[in-house]
Amino acid sequence: MISFTPSGAILLGVFSLLFVHCSQQKAQKNIQLVKQIETVEFGGAYIFSDKTGNVLEKWGGKETIYFYDDMIMHQIPVLRSKSAFRPENGELVKVMDSVLPSSSSYVVFKADNDSIAFSYDSVQGPITDTISVEKFLSNNFRRFGKNFKDNSNQILISGDKNSNVITEKYIYQEKKDNSYPDTAYYTFRKDHNNLRFSISPSLDSLKKMKLVKLNLIFNPAPQGKDTSLRLERQITIEMEKKQVQDPALIIALFNRFAKDRAAYVPRKQNQ
Secondary structure (H helix, E strand, O other): OOOOOHHHHHHHHHHHHHHHHHHHHHHHHHHHHHHHOEEEEEEEEEEEEOOOOOEEEEEEEEEEEEEEOOEEEEEEEOOOEEEEEEEEOOEEEEEEEEEOOOOEEEEEEEOOOOOEEEEEOOOOOOEEEEEEHHHHHOOHHHHHHHHOOOOOOEEEEEOOOOOOEEEEEEEEOOOOOOOOOOEEEEEEEHHHOOOOOOOOHHHHHHHOOEEEEEEEEEOOOOOOOOHHHHOEEEEEEEEEEEOOOOHHHHHHHHHHHHHHHHHOOOOOOOO
16 A cells, blocks of 8 residues: 655645646647647549449548648648449449558648649658649649639529528539539538638639538430440539647648748759
8 A cells, every 4th residue: 555745745736736737738738729720621522323323433532721820731641442343234333442541741832822832741751842833723623613613604493591501503504515514502601701711712702601512413424425424423522621630740840841931942944
């Protein structure tokens, strides 16, 4: 049985109080760091289905986007599931499912129309590449805000104008080409207006709400030259407000990027 002298008990009490105090300070500091970082999860999926509704192929993914001071960071997981299919007796049959190993890369750039982004293979890793911000933002689901900002060719079918969250259904009167869907669902949130991230700034401004989800449905085109056009296709793009899990590490990478960017000297092009 362990016993304590009065002085030992006092010391134990002091250490306990110090431990609690330090824990509270650490928790408070973490809360303050979390508040400094705006965090959004963004991504989407492509889905191909046969005429009975069975999913033949689905692929996509999501990334986490952090906003801190005048900088933006995209955390991109290297994880994607994909199904492959082949024609068989006039139908498309799924033949394979695969999932790639998971890891993350980080692309960081300044928000003030800077042209260069830095890529890191981990929070604590070195710079792995410098890339064009414009090219990076034009890849994959990040480009859809530009492609579908104009809905003047649509007819509103349904929508509730008085809620914090509204979903509007549109059909296209005339499709310019196969990149335009037959039906589109737009979901907006009023309580996300203060977020810096935007799928479509023009639609946000028009609705005075934040576009948080876009679901595009393409009807099958039996005479389509491309196999994928003969399937029902869906494209879903969405964003969701999140809370950063490890703010100290994320801020450390932001600070390291600021130093790397300040010291960066572009390589001269060969004449």
